[in-house]
Amino acid sequence: MKTFRKADQFQNYLRQFVQKKSIGFVPTMGDMHAGHLSLIHRSKRENDVTVVSVFVNPAQFDRKEDYAKYHRSLKTDLAKMKKEKVDLVLAPSAYELYPENFQTWVNVENLSKPLCGAFRPGHFRGVTTIVLKLLNLVQPHRVYMGMKDFQQYKLIERMVQDLNLPIQVVPCPIVREGDGLAMSSRNRRLSIKERTRAAQIFRALQSVGDLIKSQNKVARSQIFNHFKKNLALAPADKLEYFEIVHPDTLLSAKNNRLPLLIATAVWIGKTRLIDNMLLH
Ligand code: AMP
Numbered sequence: 019m020k021t022f023r024k025a026d027q028f029q030n031y032l033r034q035f036v037q038k039k040s041i042g043f044v045p046t047m048g049d050m051h052a053g054h055l056s057l058i059h060r061s062k063r064e065n066d067v068t069v070v071s072v073f074v075n076p077a078q079f080d081r082k083e084d085y086a087k088y089h090r091s092l093k094t095d096l097a098k099m100k101k102e103k104v105d106l107v108l109a110p111s112a113y114e115l116y117p118e119n120f121q122t123w124v125n126v127e128n129l130s131k132p133l134c135g136a137f138r139p140g141h142f143r144g145v146t147t148i149v150l151k152l153l154n155l156v157q158p159h160r161v162y163m164g165m166k167d168f169q170q171y172k173l174i175e176r177m178v179q180d181l182n183l184p185i186q187v188v189p190c191p192i193v194r195e196g197d198g199l200a201m202s203s204r205n206r207r208l209s210i211k212e213r214t215r216a217a218q219i220f221r222a223l224q225s226v227g228d229l230i231k232s233q234n235k236v237a238r239s240q241i242f243n244h245f246k247k248n249l250a251l252a253p254a255d256k257l258e259y260f261e262i263v264h265p266d267t268l269l270s271a272k273n274n275r276l277p278l279l280i281a282t283a284v285w286i287g288k289t290r291l292i293d294n295m296l297l298h
Pocket of ligand 1: 052057
């Protein structure tokens with residue numbers, strides 16, 4: 019496995035290394051868990067060469083303290099990736115990708131507005147910009163995106179189509195802990211009590227899924243109450259949003275005809291968690 023901190027050195031090496039080989043790319047912010055590794059496994063299966071980027075992207079943090087506090091563990095990440103036989107790692111500094119006077123941004127207009135976009139100003143502009151930069155650097159045949167961040171996956175899919183990038187966007191299923199909590203680098207911030215409450219998010223999503231499937235005509239208000247009851251938040255927690263949307267437009271679904279995406283963001287104490295469930 020080879021690791022690069024400089025973008026130009028990475029590209030020079032890549033060009034010689036990958037002649038006529040298919041490249042799979044997994045963009046990450048590091049602090050790797052089984053969710054990240056599932057993307058890497060899939061890329062390894064489907065490509066000759068797998069490239070992983072580890073970059074905590076300052077441009078996608080709407081709160082400075084969140085960026086500062088984001089857990090960085092490059093050494094451990096490199097060891098995990100070496101074990102998975104990742105071929106190349108790109109782990110640049112923030113300055114390397116955002117030098118002074120950086121001023122070009124990519125914005126996927128409509129898909130970035132609802133759900134998380136309504137609560138995190140500038141977040142998705144930061145995401146699409148960094149992913150486009152990384153796609154330009156790596157020039158992969160396939161890019162692997164987790165459905166845990168469903169809106170992010172849809173934005174990247176749209177951007178790739180809109181900008182005619184010759185890349186296949188591959189959505190990968192959500193990897194969960196034994197009790198259903200979606201794996202996330204943020205889970206480590208939860209106290210033991212918070213961790214127990216966090217597991218309710220998935221259970222509440224599941225119970226809403228069951229409700230919709232069993233009673234097709236069930237009203238939105240009833241679904242919402244059902245979700246809140248099953249979520250059983252403590253006073254320190256907060257439901258940021260709970261939405262039932264069409265998975266392609268991410269706009270509110272008027273009826274319960276499938277496919278539907280049930281998506282939520284919940285603050286468990288000071289930690290913001292997102293999760294979703296796709297109903298086919
Ligand atoms: P992150 O490092 O959090 O930016 O995530 C990097 C990639 O891993 C993104 O495509 C995420 O959607 C994906 N990912 C993160 N957590 C999970 C999970 N629990 N299951 C599947 N994919 C995930």
